[in-house]
Structures are given as C-alpha cells and as structure tokens.
Amino acid sequence: MSNLAPSDFQSSVTETATTSPISSAGEFFVQFWGVRGLIATPASNANRYGGNTACVEIQVAGKRLIFDGGTGLRTLGKSLRQLQKPVEAYLFFTNSQSNRIQGFPFFAPAFVPENRFHIYGSAASNSASIKQCLCDQMLQPHFPYPFQVMQSELQFYNLLPGGEVQLDDVAIATALINQTQRSIGYRVSWQNKSVAYISDLTKNADPVDQEQILQLVKGVDLLIANATYSPPTANNHESSDLHWQAAVELAQTAAVQQLVISHHHPDDDDNFLDQVQAEVQSVLPHALLASEGSVLSVGK
16 A cells, blocks of 8 residues: 655545536545434434434445445435446445444345445454344344345455455555454545545554554545544533544644544534534644535545
C-alpha cells in the first residue's frame, strides 16, 4: 500500500448531487445511505442528517463497493432495484454487531437470482464468520425467512486484518482498528486516489491499534470516521468536543485531505449536529458531518 501525496482539497473532494451516480470506469464516488451508530433514529428532529444505521457506497472504476449493512442498506437496495438490470457488488463489513448487519435481511437485490454479491468480513469476537453472523440473524424468532431464501449468487470471503483485496486495479487494504470489537478498517485506492473508512475509533486506543489506523489512513483524499461516545449510557451534550476530537486528531496526524464524521449517536438531533459541525469546522474548515443522500466525488 503506497502513501499518496496530498493534493489540493478543492480539486480532490467536492460535494455533488444527492442522487445515486451512475459510475463509469473513470469515476470515483462516495454516497452515504446510513450515518447513525447503535440504533436507527426515525425522528422528526433527525431529518437533515438521517436516521438509518451505517451504510456507505463507493463506486470506483465501474465497480460498486458497499461498506457495512445497517438499515441504510435497505434504502440502497431499493435504489439498485430501479436499475432494472443485473447487479454485481462487493459488500465489506467492519464488524458483525447488529447496527452493521441488520439491513442485510431487507436488502431486496439479494433475493433476485440474476444478481451477484461478494461478501467480505473478519471473524467476530466469538470466532463466528461473517456468513454465520448474517445467517443467524435470519433464523426464527428473529426473522420470518431463513438466509436460504436469498436467490442471488452470494460468495463469502473471510478477511484477515492486515491483508488486501485486489479487484482489478482497485485495491482494498484492511487493518484491525479495534481489538475489543474485532472491527476492521478499509482503505480503497485507485489511480492515486484513496478513501479510508474507519468506524470504531476510540478515545484511548491501544498503541498498536493507533499505529495500524495511522498507516491505513495516511494521506488519503477522504477519511470517513466515527465520532466517539460511550454506549449505552446517555449522551452528554455538554462536552460535544469529546465526540469529534479523536477523528479530528487522526485526520490532522495522517494529513488527510478531507474528514467526514459519520456514525452519529442516536440522541444527537439535527440542531446538535449542526453545532458539532460548526465546532469541527473551526478546527478543520473543510470537514463535514455525514448526512444521508450526500454524494462526494473523489479526485475531481
């Protein structure tokens, strides 16, 4: 994995339309379909940023990569059904907790025989594979239909953190970023452009984890990272700087071109997130808080 020289922000990452792009071989897009952590948040005061749990789509070099399968995966699936043609995509899971996989049973394209999905994940803390975790949540009494009713072609791959997946000229590097949750991070690299997806930062990460995270995200054009909080206790809005400090410090240390903070706490309403974004931008002017439907173009 090579280190990429930072490029000018304005020509590197720009916000574009909120509709799903049609990627060609020469394009690199990121779209957010779910930006919440812990649990979905369907509330009138969470409309601007959105209430679905984690799901990020990357279209690069004509390939469709999907990171995490929270409830946002259901919305993405509805969009893919509108294409009215066979779909092939690559799904990468950061871990097997419920807010990362709970949208998979509702992913409509997986029930269509003509479609094909490659599914990647590392072993959970109980050593269960990603396939086992996805299957188990579709067993009675949790879900009315078993995994076997999905008629699309599903191919599973067990990832070892620190390895790399090569899809033609697109490289997806991995690293273990949270030993407690057995969570892995990803870096997607293509033609001197790169995006890192880190969803389980902690305030006091193990030094080994910190070094692996830094090497994974160093110099990327776009870093997608979580704010930090301590579930399941109530969120303390009196110290909002603690929520974004770890992500901002990582972005600064790694010299990334743009930071997008995602995985918002379910108690954080739109007004509070507006306040957090203003505070973050006082330190990193080009940083953003992720919102559902937003699309970023990398490398233009």
